[in-house]
Each structure stands twice: as C-alpha cells, then as structure tokens.
Amino acid sequence: MQLQSRLPESNLPALTRIRFRVRGIVQGVGFRPFVYQLADALKLSGWVRNDAEGVLIEVEGTNLRGFLIRLETELPLLADVRSIESEFIPADGQAGFEVRESLGGAAGTMIGADVTVCEDCLQEMFSSEDLRHLYPFLNCTNCGPRYTITRAVPYDRANTSMADFALCEACEGEYHNPADRRFHAQPTACPSCGPQLSHSLEEIIQTINAGGIVALKGIGGFHLICDARDDAAVKRLRERKNRDAKPFAIMALNTHSAERFVSISAAEASILESKERPILLCDKTEDTSLSGTIAPDLSALGVMLPYAPLHYLLFHEALGRPEGTGWLNAPQDPVFVVTSANPGGEPLVIGNEEARFRLSQLADLIVDHNRDILIRTDDSVMRMIAGAPAFIRRARGFTPVPVELGEDLPPTLALGGHLKSTICVTRGREAFLSQHIGDVENAETYGFLRETVDHLLSTLDVKPEIVACDLHPDFLSSRFAEETGLPLVRAQHHHAHCAAVAAEHQIEGPLLGLALDGYGYGQKGEAWGGELLRLEGANFQRLGHLANLAAPGGDKAALEPWRLAVGLLEQQGRGDLIAERFSFQPMADAVRALVGSGHATETSSCGRHFDAAASLIGVTDYNRYEGEVAMRLEALVDAPMLGENLWSLREGVLDLSRLYARLADLPHTLKDQKLGAALFHGTLIDGFAELIRHAADKTGVSLVALSGGCFLNRVLSEGLISALTESNITPLIHRQVPTNDGGLSLGQALIAGRTSKMEL
Ligand SMILES: [Zn+2]
Ligand SMILES: [Zn+2]
Incomplete structure (x- = not known):
C-alpha cells in the first residue's frame, strides 16, 4: 500500500479531516474496534462504519499521519486489506469517535473464512472462573465461524445465523466496550444467551x-x-x-x-x-x-x-x-x-x-x-508438494478468499466439471472459488451445486454476463450452464486445468501446459488425460500427449485396471503372461479379443497409465475409489529410478511400450514391485521432461503450467519440477486452488472471461 506517500510531507493544516475507503476482508475481523481504539488513542474524532464496499472511515484531528502509519502496520489478525483509498474533506469540528451502524446495499466486500478458536478464547473456555467456562460456542473478533454462518453482507449479526440470539447484559457490555476483544464481535455468545448443545x-x-x-x-x-x-x-x-x-x-x-x-x-x-x-x-x-x-x-x-x-x-x-x-x-x-x-x-x-x-x-x-x-x-x-502446501480439497478456512487475477474480467460464472466440483465467480480482478461441492452425479449433489451458485452470487452480489462449463455435453454442470440462457463458453478440460495455473500466476502470454489426470473430454470427444498444450490468451493447441492406451470397457477400465494390463500384454504379444496372471478373471479372454480386434476404446490418460502399471506389476487389479491405485503405486517408491531407454518420443507422442515390456517381466515380489514403481515414476519424469524441453525449443516458450490430479503425486511433481528447473524451464504449479478437478472452474472462468473480452 502506498498511503503515506499520498499525505504531504509537511504543511498539513492544523485541523484536517480525511475519509478512508478500505477494501478487502475487513468485516467481521475486528476492523472497526481496531479503528476505534486507534482513533481513541490518538485523540481523533470521526466515525467508522461497514458498508457494502468494505469499511468507510472519517477521522479528524492533528495526528493523522500517526493514524495512517498505524492503520497500515497494526492491522487486526484476520484482516486482509486489498486497498485503502483516501481523500481530504472539510473538517466539521465533530467531537469524539463513534462506530456507526452498517449500511446495506450492493455488496462489494468479502466475508471472511471460518477460523479456528483463538488462544484467548481457549484460555477462557478452560478457566473455571470465566463466564464462558466449558462453553462450546464462544468466539471473538479474532476467531470463530464467518462464511458458514453468514447469509449476506454487510457482515452484521442480523445477517448471520446468530440473529435469533439476543445478547445478554454481560455479552452486550462487551459488544459495546471498545476496549474489549468482543467489541462488535458479531457471533459472540455465552452460556446464558447463546446456542446450546443437544447432549452432554x-x-x-x-x-x-x-x-x-x-x-x-x-x-x-x-x-x-x-x-x-x-x-x-x-x-x-x-x-x-x-x-x-x-x-x-x-x-x-x-x-x-x-x-x-x-x-x-x-x-x-x-x-x-x-x-x-x-x-x-x-x-x-x-x-x-x-x-x-x-x-x-x-x-x-x-x-x-x-x-x-x-x-x-x-x-x-x-x-x-x-x-x-x-x-x-x-x-x-x-x-x-x-x-x-x-x-x-x-x-x-x-x-x-x-x-x-x-x-x-x-x-x-x-x-x-x-x-x-x-x-x-x-x-x-x-x-x-515441493516444499509448500498444495490443495487436494479447498473448502473450510479458505472459502471465500479470492484468487487475485492479473486482469479485469467481465462477471463470469464457471460451473466446473463432474468430479470434485467447485464453481467460480469473477468480480473485477478477483476470482472466487466456491467450497468443494463433490461429484455432481446425483440429484442431491446437483442441488448443492445450485445452492452454491445462489449463495456465492448473492453474497458477492454478482450478476454473471457469461457462463462457462466443460466441453463434455453430458455433464450435469454443462446442462446447468445451458439452462442459464447466458452466452456460453465451453472450455476443454485440460485447457481449463492449465488456464487455472495461468490465472493463479497471472500469466497472459504464451505458456506451455502439461495436464495429467484421469479423464477429460478431448476436442473431438476423445478420452484425454496426458496432454501437452500451448496456451495463449483464451486459446490453446495440443502439442503432444502420452501414447494412447487401450481401455477395454471404457469407464470399467478405470475401476478395473487389470483390463488395461491385459490390453498392454496383448499388444505386446504376451499371451503367455495373460494366461499365467489373469486367467482367473472370467472376462480376460473377452478383453483380450477386444484389444486384439483393435476396437477397444483408447485413452491418453496418465491416470490410466498409472493403473496399468500397478496391475502389471501385481500391486492391485482394482480401484476401490478414485486415485487409489496411483496412490498405492506412489507409496511403493523410495526414489524414482531411470532405466535404460524405456521411453521414446515421436512427433509429440510419448511412448512407454519398452517400460511396460520391462515391468511385465518383473516377478511379483515386494522388492520387484518397489523397483517397478520406481522405474515407472522415473520414466514418466524423464519422458515428460524431454517432451516439454522439445516443445520449449520449438515454441520458444520456457514457462510450463503443471496441472491435473496426477500432480498430487509428490514423486512425479517434485521429480518433474527439478528436471525442468535444471533445463532452465520454469514450472508453475497450483498453490491457491486444487490441481485436481477442484481447480477446473477457475481455469474455465479465465478462458470464458478472456473469450468474451476478445469478442467485444
Ligand atoms: Zn477468540
Ligand atoms: Zn451472553
């Protein structure tokens, strides 16, 4: 912030009045009490109030420079100030300082996220003398629920689910005492006036x-x-x-x-x-x-x-x-x-x-x-991952903290994909990712999706002008997008993955993107999931991909990796191994015949490659939940290992046939499974690094976004990051939103917002 520079170095009139407009997460975090105490300490008069844009302050007196410095440097624990604007206004000789009632109206501010109980409250809860001894609903301006109990902004008790609890005398006293930690703490309560637990x-x-x-x-x-x-x-x-x-x-x-x-x-x-x-x-x-x-x-x-x-x-x-x-x-x-x-x-x-x-x-x-x-x-x-935390699921504690975009976007609603869904709403230069919604494949989750759209749009007061969804025509989220009647942008799945990285890192220019995940609808409806792209603005091209794998049975192959292993063995002419290892599978012959006929579904999915490798080395033949097999394969790796010549690269296609031939011959002992898992990870890292180096040389772009659920695999992520860094290529990964499909809506929003800007 650049506040002090805005005040003249000297020659301030003896009596000055300044109005400050503060934006960011400034409601429900003790901001007004903080301002009150500051003004009081500096003997300034004026007032502070919450409104739809954040906090508005007017202060008048002789020590405004001191006020400014301390306003900037002594912010309350939970405040996240995005901007402060100031202007001189005529002094009016007002006496004293007051906290004024909030003004409603269009919401341009943010509700804070839910925060863990603070040290002070914990001390009170376990002190037998305290009013709130053993009281499960205590909180203060530094802690407690926010997002989950708030219906609308401005953040006042009347707009929260505490509206029905009238403050008792003791709580009321604290609420109005500017020296108290609970001064204007909206959800404050005590055993005599607050919520009660149903059981002991x-x-x-x-x-x-x-x-x-x-x-x-x-x-x-x-x-x-x-x-x-x-x-x-x-x-x-x-x-x-x-x-x-x-x-x-x-x-x-x-x-x-x-x-x-x-x-x-x-x-x-x-x-x-x-x-x-x-x-x-x-x-x-x-x-x-x-x-x-x-x-x-x-x-x-x-x-x-x-x-x-x-x-x-x-x-x-x-x-x-x-x-x-x-x-x-x-x-x-x-x-x-x-x-x-x-x-x-x-x-x-x-x-x-x-x-x-x-x-x-x-x-x-x-x-x-x-x-x-x-x-x-x-x-x-x-x-x-790589020395810093990465999201697998982003929800409590983080929603609704926005991702700062490097550009202004028209108001956009992005509806995410199918699994681990989130939605995203943009407002100016900010993108608000919803909390994790889940797999949108039943009526209940679809209902939750709708609820979340309503809640997020109303608490942000955004009327979307554009809607974005996945390219997949059958997703419930895509149908929802169609029903809004708004101009619709359908973003390809892996494009959206990489665009989400671009949004987080505020990259507008050309960028390479490697998207590795389980499944996404390709440009012509193919099953994609191991894609190297080049992104620029709202567009992308596919530069390369992981070699296609036969996925006999389509969706079934994702649940039953043995089908992928049988397919690979069949293609490698290893009927002997199929008979030896998979004859107990009643469908083994049918799967083999399907692959042999060349009519099996194919996929370039990295997730399926993990599944195939795990089954081939005998780790497991079934995925009991999404990502299980890949996690178990990763768990076997002490350090990734590079074999001789196990991958090849031709015209942007990374072929792993020789790796699979090597894995197929490993005995199924734990020691050999560990070797197989290490070889698999090492080969992927080396092969992808070369695929990217090659593209970087060809395009002159040395920034690469890494996205998709496979990057939750620490061995793969960290190995690829260090291999790329050694080659002077800068890898960018997700830090603010999940790398899996939970981050998809952010990328969709960026693509749709940019598309619409181009068309204007
Ligand atoms: Zn507290
Ligand atoms: Zn009370």
Missing part, C-alpha cells in the same frame, strides 16, 4: 468409548466421529458409510500427539496449527496403535487438529476433565476418526432435521446445536 459431553464420550459412532454438528457440517484406536468401531463406520477403503482422517489434540502416528516437519506443523486448520496428509510412522483400516495400503494419513471449541471439549472430556490449560500442549492419547457425514457420496449434512433423517442409520448418537450452518463447507485437505 459425558454422553458423547461415553458413546465413543463404548465403540459407538457419534454424528457431531461442527462448523461447516456434521462429522461422524469414533475412536481411531478402536478397530471394530472404524470397521463399523466403514460398513455403515458403505466405504470400502477410501481413507479417513484423524483428529489429534496437537502436533505432539499426532507425531506418534505421522512424521511432521516444521513446515507441516505450521500448516496443521494454522488458523485455517486443514486436514494435512503426512507420512505414516511405524506406529500400529491406530486401527489398520483408517488408511489401508497407503503411506500417508490425513491429520487435523481441533478447530471448533467443541472439538477441544471432546478431548477435555476424554481426558477426564483436566484442570487448567497445561494439558492442551502436552502429547495426549485420545485420537478420533473424524469424517464428513455425507452418506453415499451425497453432500455433507448441515441441518438438525436433515441429520435425524439422513444420519440415523449411520450414527449411534446425533449431537446437534441450535446455531444454524447456512452453507455446507467440508474440511479442506492439503499435502506438502
């Missing part, structure tokens, strides 16, 4: 200790919770959720407690302990005290720390109600499986009635409270 903590912990499953209403929705050390309880949870093997996350009290189960670097600890409190995937230790069914066959485990006051109360109760607060920072035994309560791939449950209806078969005890959650918001999930 004693009952909750008794249920969990008895091996039961508790549905607990949290910040962004209900969780299902059980004891992570109780194998039978975790198995029961799997059965009831109808979830075979997809990993669960655990919640431990603090990093010291979690370190028993996973190794945690200093950088990882700071993510776990951050105010956003995502689930972080960390490498497992040798410890065996947790149920083996939490994250079976994987090397990583999702861990999170408590973030709602209620979570801390669970640990407090489980530990037998220790005195004071010393226990909060010590290693402790209790550890829970905490998973979203979303039966059968449907959206997260948020309502009390809804919970009784949808969760009664899943939970032994349903614990709710009477503070409404207004928009469902899952936990965010991250993983460290």
Whole structure:
C-alpha cells in the first residue's frame, strides 16, 4: 500500500479531516474496534462504519499521519486489506469517535473464512472462573465461524445465523466496550444467551468409548466421529458409510500427539496449527496403535487438529476433565476418526432435521446445536508438494478468499466439471472459488451445486454476463450452464486445468501446459488425460500427449485396471503372461479379443497409465475409489529410478511400450514391485521432461503450467519440477486452488472471461 506517500510531507493544516475507503476482508475481523481504539488513542474524532464496499472511515484531528502509519502496520489478525483509498474533506469540528451502524446495499466486500478458536478464547473456555467456562460456542473478533454462518453482507449479526440470539447484559457490555476483544464481535455468545448443545459431553464420550459412532454438528457440517484406536468401531463406520477403503482422517489434540502416528516437519506443523486448520496428509510412522483400516495400503494419513471449541471439549472430556490449560500442549492419547457425514457420496449434512433423517442409520448418537450452518463447507485437505502446501480439497478456512487475477474480467460464472466440483465467480480482478461441492452425479449433489451458485452470487452480489462449463455435453454442470440462457463458453478440460495455473500466476502470454489426470473430454470427444498444450490468451493447441492406451470397457477400465494390463500384454504379444496372471478373471479372454480386434476404446490418460502399471506389476487389479491405485503405486517408491531407454518420443507422442515390456517381466515380489514403481515414476519424469524441453525449443516458450490430479503425486511433481528447473524451464504449479478437478472452474472462468473480452 502506498498511503503515506499520498499525505504531504509537511504543511498539513492544523485541523484536517480525511475519509478512508478500505477494501478487502475487513468485516467481521475486528476492523472497526481496531479503528476505534486507534482513533481513541490518538485523540481523533470521526466515525467508522461497514458498508457494502468494505469499511468507510472519517477521522479528524492533528495526528493523522500517526493514524495512517498505524492503520497500515497494526492491522487486526484476520484482516486482509486489498486497498485503502483516501481523500481530504472539510473538517466539521465533530467531537469524539463513534462506530456507526452498517449500511446495506450492493455488496462489494468479502466475508471472511471460518477460523479456528483463538488462544484467548481457549484460555477462557478452560478457566473455571470465566463466564464462558466449558462453553462450546464462544468466539471473538479474532476467531470463530464467518462464511458458514453468514447469509449476506454487510457482515452484521442480523445477517448471520446468530440473529435469533439476543445478547445478554454481560455479552452486550462487551459488544459495546471498545476496549474489549468482543467489541462488535458479531457471533459472540455465552452460556446464558447463546446456542446450546443437544447432549452432554459425558454422553458423547461415553458413546465413543463404548465403540459407538457419534454424528457431531461442527462448523461447516456434521462429522461422524469414533475412536481411531478402536478397530471394530472404524470397521463399523466403514460398513455403515458403505466405504470400502477410501481413507479417513484423524483428529489429534496437537502436533505432539499426532507425531506418534505421522512424521511432521516444521513446515507441516505450521500448516496443521494454522488458523485455517486443514486436514494435512503426512507420512505414516511405524506406529500400529491406530486401527489398520483408517488408511489401508497407503503411506500417508490425513491429520487435523481441533478447530471448533467443541472439538477441544471432546478431548477435555476424554481426558477426564483436566484442570487448567497445561494439558492442551502436552502429547495426549485420545485420537478420533473424524469424517464428513455425507452418506453415499451425497453432500455433507448441515441441518438438525436433515441429520435425524439422513444420519440415523449411520450414527449411534446425533449431537446437534441450535446455531444454524447456512452453507455446507467440508474440511479442506492439503499435502506438502515441493516444499509448500498444495490443495487436494479447498473448502473450510479458505472459502471465500479470492484468487487475485492479473486482469479485469467481465462477471463470469464457471460451473466446473463432474468430479470434485467447485464453481467460480469473477468480480473485477478477483476470482472466487466456491467450497468443494463433490461429484455432481446425483440429484442431491446437483442441488448443492445450485445452492452454491445462489449463495456465492448473492453474497458477492454478482450478476454473471457469461457462463462457462466443460466441453463434455453430458455433464450435469454443462446442462446447468445451458439452462442459464447466458452466452456460453465451453472450455476443454485440460485447457481449463492449465488456464487455472495461468490465472493463479497471472500469466497472459504464451505458456506451455502439461495436464495429467484421469479423464477429460478431448476436442473431438476423445478420452484425454496426458496432454501437452500451448496456451495463449483464451486459446490453446495440443502439442503432444502420452501414447494412447487401450481401455477395454471404457469407464470399467478405470475401476478395473487389470483390463488395461491385459490390453498392454496383448499388444505386446504376451499371451503367455495373460494366461499365467489373469486367467482367473472370467472376462480376460473377452478383453483380450477386444484389444486384439483393435476396437477397444483408447485413452491418453496418465491416470490410466498409472493403473496399468500397478496391475502389471501385481500391486492391485482394482480401484476401490478414485486415485487409489496411483496412490498405492506412489507409496511403493523410495526414489524414482531411470532405466535404460524405456521411453521414446515421436512427433509429440510419448511412448512407454519398452517400460511396460520391462515391468511385465518383473516377478511379483515386494522388492520387484518397489523397483517397478520406481522405474515407472522415473520414466514418466524423464519422458515428460524431454517432451516439454522439445516443445520449449520449438515454441520458444520456457514457462510450463503443471496441472491435473496426477500432480498430487509428490514423486512425479517434485521429480518433474527439478528436471525442468535444471533445463532452465520454469514450472508453475497450483498453490491457491486444487490441481485436481477442484481447480477446473477457475481455469474455465479465465478462458470464458478472456473469450468474451476478445469478442467485444
Ligand atoms: Zn477468540
Ligand atoms: Zn451472553
């Protein structure tokens, strides 16, 4: 910010009045109390108020320079100021400083994201003298829910789900006391005036200790919770959720407690302990005290720390109600499986009635409270990649923080793809990605998609002029886009992936893009997923791709990687190996014949190549959930390894036949599987690096966007990043949105916005 430069160095009139316009995340973060206290300390008069554009301040007095400096440097913890404009106005001799009522109107401001309970509130909660001793809904201007309890801007209690709770005398006193941490804390409450929990903590912990499953209403929705050390309880949870093997996350009290189960670097600890409190995937230790069914066959485990006051109360109760607060920072035994309560791939449950209806078969005890959650918001999930955190799922703690674009776009609504969907709305130079919506393949998730569109458009007050969707004609999101009646831009899937990187890194000029994922609809309807593109502005061309793989059975091949392995062996003339390894598959001969006839579906998908390799070396023949096989293959790698001459490159097509011939001959021992996995990763890294080098030479472009779900694979990402960097090519990866399809809507929005600008 360049404020001080705007004030003359000297010669300010003795009495001056300045109006400041502050934009950014400035509502609901203690900004007005901060301004009040600052003005008070400097003996300035004037007022501060929230309005639809952010915060408006008028100050009058003799020490305005001091005010400016401190306004810039002493911002409240949660404020994220994007701009401050100032203008001189006539002094009016007003006495005193006041916080004025908010003005409504068109919303041009942002609601903050939900933030973990702060240290001060924790201290109060566990101090027996305090008004809010053991009260699960305490919060202050520095902490607590925001996005999930807010209906509209400006951010005032009347626009939140706390509107129905009248403040008691004590809370009211704090709310109006400028010296108090809760001065104008919109969701503030205490046991006598605020929300109440439906059950006692004693009952909750008794249920969990008895091996039961508790549905607990949290910040962004209900969780299902059980004891992570109780194998039978975790198995029961799997059965009831109808979830075979997809990993669960655990919640431990603090990093010291979690370190028993996973190794945690200093950088990882700071993510776990951050105010956003995502689930972080960390490498497992040798410890065996947790149920083996939490994250079976994987090397990583999702861990999170408590973030709602209620979570801390669970640990407090489980530990037998220790005195004071010393226990909060010590290693402790209790550890829970905490998973979203979303039966059968449907959206997260948020309502009390809804919970009784949808969760009664899943939970032994349903614990709710009477503070409404207004928009469902899952936990965010991250993983460290190349030294910094990357999103697997972006939701609570991060939504609705915008991505800053390097350019102005017309108001655009982008509807994402099919799996792990998000939507994106642009407003000027900002792109707002919604929270994770999920796989839009049933009526419930489609409903959630519509809800999210309505909520995001109304809280941002944007009327979209353009709508964007995937090129795939059959996606529900594409149909939704058609129904809006707005000018429609259909963005090719992998183009959108790479454009999302361009949006994050504010790249407008030419850019190479390598998109590696499971499936995307190609320009002519082909199955793509291993694509090298050249992007410029709103356009792209395909420069190269991974060699096509026979995918006998199409979608079935994604669930049953053995079909891909049989296809490869058939093409390599290895009927002997098919007979030896796959004869137990009743369909093996039919698959073989289909591939032999040359009529099998083909795909350039990198995800399918992972599946084929894993099945070929005998890791597994089935994907029990999306990405499982690739994760298991990665888990086998100590370091990527390069074999002799295992790939070839011709006219932009990266061929892996020799790699597969080598893998097919490996015996199925663990040692050889580890070798096979290392060779597979090493060959991909080396082959893709050469494919990109070649394109960089030909096009003169040395920037490359890496995007697509495969880049959640750390071995592949880090290996390719270092290989490219050594060749003086600059790789760009996602840091603000997920690299999987969760980031697609951002790229679609950029493509559609730029297309529309070109046509004007
Ligand atoms: Zn607090
Ligand atoms: Zn109260």
